[in-house]
Amino acid sequence: MTFLRRTGRDGAADAPREEPRFDPVLLGAVVALVAIGCVMVYSASAVEAGRRLGDEFHYLKRQLFAAGIGFAALFAALRLGHRKALALAYPVLLVTFVLLVVVLLFGKTAGGAQRWIPLGPLNLQPSELAKVALVLYLARSLAKKRDHVRTFSIGLLPHLIVTCAMVGLCLWQRDLGTGFILFLVLFAMLFTAGARVSYLVAAGMVAAPIAWHIVKSTPYRYARWLAFLDPEQYKTGVGFQLWESLLGTANGGWLGQGLGQGKGKLFFLPAAHTDFIAAVIAEETGLVGILLLVVLYAVVVWRGIRAALRASDALGCYAAVGLTTLVGAQAAVNLMVVFGLLPTKGLTLPFISYGGSSLITLLGGCGVLLSISGERGGFLRRAPAATRIGAPVGGAPRLAAPRAAEEISS
Numbered sequence: 001m002t003f004l005r006r007t008g009r010d011g012a013a014d015a016p017r018e019e020p021r022f023d024p025v026l027l028g029a030v031v032a033l034v035a036i037g038c039v040m041v042y043s044a045s046a047v048e049a050g051r052r053l054g055d056e057f058h059y060l061k062r063q064l065f066a067a068g069i070g071f072a073a074l075f076a077a078l079r080l081g082h083r084k085a086l087a088l089a090y091p092v093l094l095v096t097f098v099l100l101v102v103v104l105l106f107g108k109t110a111g112g113a114q115r116w117i118p119l120g121p122l123n124l125q126p127s128e129l130a131k132v133a134l135v136l137y138l139a140r141s142l143a144k145k146r147d148h149v150r151t152f153s154i155g156l157l158p159h160l161i162v163t164c165a166m167v168g169l170c171l172w173q174r175d176l177g178t179g180f181i182l183f184l185v186l187f188a189m190l191f192t193a194g195a196r197v198s199y200l201v202a203a204g205m206v207a208a209p210i211a212w213h214i215v216k217s218t219p220y221r222y223a224r225w226l227a228f229l230d231p232e233q234y235k236t237g238v239g240f241q242l243w244e245s246l247l248g249t250a251n252g253g254w255l256g257q258g259l260g261q262g263k264g265k266l267f268f269l270p271a272a273h274t275d276f277i278a279a280v281i282a283e284e285t286g287l288v289g290i291l292l293l294v295v296l297y298a299v300v301v302w303r304g305i306r307a308a309l310r311a312s313d314a315l316g317c318y319a320a321v322g323l324t325t326l327v328g329a330q331a332a333v334n335l336m337v338v339f340g341l342l343p344t345k346g347l348t349l350p351f352i353s354y355g356g357s358s359l360i361t362l363l364g365g366c367g368v369l370l371s372i373s374g375e376r377g378g379f380l381r382r383a384p385a386a387t388r389i390g391a392p393v394g395g396a397p398r399l400a401a402p403r404a405a406e407e408i409s410s
Helices: 024-053 058-080 082-086 089-106 126-144 152-172 176-193 197-217 219-229 240-252 277-310 314-338 356-373
Strands: 108-110 113-119 122-124
Touching: 024 058, 024 277, 024 356, 058 082, 058 122, 058 356, 082 126, 082 314, 082 356, 089 113, 089 126, 089 152, 113 126, 122 356, 126 152, 126 176, 126 314, 126 356, 152 176, 152 197, 176 197, 176 314, 197 219, 240 277, 240 314, 277 314, 277 356, 314 356
Parallel strands: none
Antiparallel strands: 108 113, 113 122
């Protein structure tokens, strides 16, 4: 069977258009977020760094250094391709578990939490690597078990055990926020892979009272919960950070006080350049700046879902869903915490907050997502039905086999 080739006016066949190997819109949104993050890290930390460290560019230089490593990881993952990158899922998972144990034994403590391993100019935070490692593991495992994902013993139980083990090590580091994100990623990927909804609902119903017990039985977590319910009553104590965040947000108005002109970062708002950097953005750039952030994150989520829909295999589809959920859920939780819609948690704002481990691992994960975004397979799309195109003389009607639009030009 032969197909007609489109020709130009001179009768010559048109050269096939080469599709880009990645989604430039997705890459542009990520680059924009990283650039905004570097600017705001300097704005939020310059005064404190100058007073405490004698170098107002201290945090900016470290953030730029981490961004350089992160973009190198992004382009390395993009060049490697998601299939080869995901082939490393199990070794990466094993290394992550080892690091999560090492940090409990020899890690650096800050703010009452032992989460960092000092590595020269950077501090490695294994819980940040755990987020991407879990996505890679789940994508590979669910793709291998795709025909059995609806069974409890194969589809749900092994993945739940691995995730709970990882969450348990994070809780030992007093990192409830990361545990919450890991469970969101697990549920999103299991749902996409076709796990029984009844199993997911049951698991959620079991997890909810356990999570509440963890909060209620830990004094500082329960105090944060009370401060979330009534920030003004606790504004001089455990709710001080949230109250100052709300004040800074309110002072921003529509257009903000001007870049670098915020007052909350001047020794009022703790962790101004890390977990609560969105409050500085709100105060200095106003509602317009926050809406720009939301739009950029929405673009990342939109293009990530698009990449999942266009993936050529289960491996790429599940990985795209997991990475998109990771970025979108963490951004949503951080912004909700800053604006008083959730209790305070120690989660960074993706690509924006100061933190080398977070920036490097997320950019590396985006490299995997970008490699998936260049595909045109349509793994999740239902194949079109066969189309009747006529019948040869003296024979039954002939059916044309369904084929993708990209194949017609061949």
